[in-house]
Amino acid sequence: QVQLVESGGGLVQPGGSLRLSCAASGFTSSFYAMSWYRQAPGKERELVAGISSLGGTTNYADSVKGRFTISRDNAKNTVYLQMNSLKPEDTAVYYCNAKRKQTEYWGKGTLVTVSS
Numbered sequence: 001q002v003q004l005v006e007s008g009g010g011l012v013q014p015g016g017s018l019r020l021s022c023a024a025s026g027f028t029s030s031f032y033a034m035s036w037y038r039q040a041p042g043k044e045r046e047l048v049a050g051i052s053s054l055g056g057t058t059n060y061a062d063s064v065k066g067r068f069t070i071s072r073d074n075a076k077n078t079v080y081l082q083m084n085s086l087k088p089e090d091t092a093v094y095y096c097n098a099k100r101k102q103t104e105y106w107g108k109g110t111l112v113t114v115s116s
Contacts, residue, residue: 001025004023070082
């Protein structure tokens with residue numbers, strides 16, 4: 001059974017940090033590019049960060065460059081999103097995505113709330 005399970009979300013004050021994790025199972029995640037997306041209330045889902053299958057290439061939304069870092073540990077089938085200097089506008093449900101050619105999987109998301 002294919003699963004992507006996100007964890008690490010929660011309530012944090014502005015300027016704080018969180019690290020999200022996405023644990024993959026049921027498929028060979030090391031063959032897949034992995035990404036984090038987010039969806040804020042009333043807004044469309046947007047790409048936050050992506051990483052290639054071997055981790056050599058990363059990309060980020062302009063809004064998070066310099067604050068967020070995506071990484072992966074293929075031995076643990078896990079992808080991470082380190083989020084620093086969080087802002088209220090980072091509040092959203094964060095989703096993990098795995099994609100290879102025409103095959104794509106999604107997690108159910110983890111809520112991040114940035115508020116004082």
